[in-house]
Amino acid sequence: MVAVERLVEAYRAFAANGASGAPAWLKELRDGGIARFGELGFPTTKQEAWRFTSVAALTETAFELAHPASRIPHLDAIQPFLLGDGPRLVFVNGFLVRSLSTPLLDGVRLDSLAQALVDTPDLVRQHLGKYAGFADRPFAALNTAFVRDGAFVYVPAKATVKEPIQLLFLATPSNGGARLVAHPRNLIVIEREARATVVETYAALGDGVYWTNAVTEVVAGDGARVDCYRVQRESDRAYHVAVTDVHQGRDSTVNLHAVSFGGVLARHDLRGTLAGPGGYLILNGLYVLAGEQHADHHTSIDHAAPHCESHEYFNGVLDGRSRGIFNGRIIVRPGAQKTDSKQTNNNLLLSRDAHADSQPQLEIYADDVKCTHGSTVGPLDPKALFYLRSRGIGEAEARRLMTYGFAAEILNRMDVAPLRAQLDRIVRARLAE
């Protein structure tokens, strides 16, 4: 319990100092978060949702709450992570760096959560914490306790933001320096019949141990169309724990893409709630792991209304002694008739020591529904390998091509061309290692 007490202590200092000027409702939200975290503590592998993922290494490390960085990276240093000159927010260790950002403030709002709490407190209050429940999620509770900064994206009804909005979260770890934890909190509100594309990237400048504990809440209003991309390319020694909760209104479409490359330990919980009839959700995910990396994706799609459709595709490419975990839960609530839900999880094992666990979890309480799931775990298909070789492609190249294809299957569903190209380069570089 030492680690938990340390965090509760850190919260007291935070509440008395950095967060002391907060409005009452926010203070209440934070207090609720820390109280719940104190009760839940860190998860253990005795809990079903954490069976395959131990956070012992994380709890044994003394992390210090990150503060606004005194040294700001140069634009050149962050260029490799950017997707062009579109609207963007750049955060360093969880805090907005205004000089690297290009906010939007004209109808559409793109700014830091900290600023939005000052400028549009009612709008924030209406949504913050309403979707990312933390009753059974200690890390979301902890994030809520430390809510301070992050991204706020607001697209009013019927508005369209054509260019992708980029949210870049950079850690600047230093060897020998303090080990920092950041709790970025993002709120993305796309109102009725509005349209937007948001790309959330987590990366590091430098190598070292740090911890990102992020929560992103996405609200898609009736008839809205939201394309969310999430790229986790933290440093190899990072701990990355995250929750993405999407709440969808009637006839809304959400495409949620999640790619995980980095971290020694990564855990991402994605939850989509189809709250109104006619909703459409795509969850499209990829994890590419090597060495000692461990990545755990827990997804949950909640069909709470009838006539909704969800498609889920997760592929894993695992090399070295890495471990990938996929848990895909689909809930079809009573009355959610005509639900159409498909889930696939395919894992490619490139080494004998790599390991994948794939668990579908279907909970169906309606009778007129279509739900299918399928998963595979295994090495490259020898039949396909021979097929490629029989066309003149050498064995090593054939293996590379098939492995690339396994990842490309997921990347091919992505529409943002510069991002697609960036991810392509990362995958190719990983395969060349």
Add this chain to the structure above:
Amino acid sequence: MLEVRGLHVAVNGTEILRGVDLSVKAGEVHAIMGPNGSGKSTLTQVLAGHPAYTVTAGTATYDGKDLLALKPEERAREGLFLAFQYPVEIRGITNSYFLRSAVNAVRKHRGQEELDPLDFLQVLEDKLKAIGWDDTLMNRPVNEGFSGGEKKRNEILQLAVLEPRLALLDETDSGLDIDALKTVAHAVNKLRAPDRSFVIVTHYQRLLNFITPDVVHVLADGRIVKSGGPDLAHELEAKGYDWLRAGAMVS
């Protein structure tokens, strides 16, 4: 072009080919017919270099080279092509990307410059025009979600683009309706050339109504038990295979 002598082949310890002799000259079209399980597909797979099969005796030379000493990819680069009975899906890789990789592997081997995507598109367009097909399959992942007919057509398209000197067609007619069969046969006929040989494996005679072979062989119980001209195919259609198998056992 291809000389197979006394070829014995086993898979998982079971002997499937028990002394096959076959001689194919440049420009010839040979049909290999025979009942199910006679070893027809095994013969094409072995010639293409499938690692699951073990050659226990015999030789196969292609253009004077020891074919059996070459890796599958080396055989392909030397101009051997196998149209698969069951073409395999390659997830995430488009047909055009796959074909360009294959073409470039062959070109590299020949000391030719590799084609960039635009050059390749031009080559592809020319080939498609030559066999009278469109490019609807090119931007889809290799064989994924293809109908049976599309898969077979895709094999022939690869044949056209890779320009092999020896093409092995393994049951290319199976699972095709008559229109698809005609389309495939028509393309194969277009691809016949004085320096290109074909070995067409088929269970039925109907493909040979559209592609006239020079030689017809009957493979039964792992051996070629009879060879003849195109008329042999018609005889087999009328009489079946049993008379040959019984004869083979008596002799």
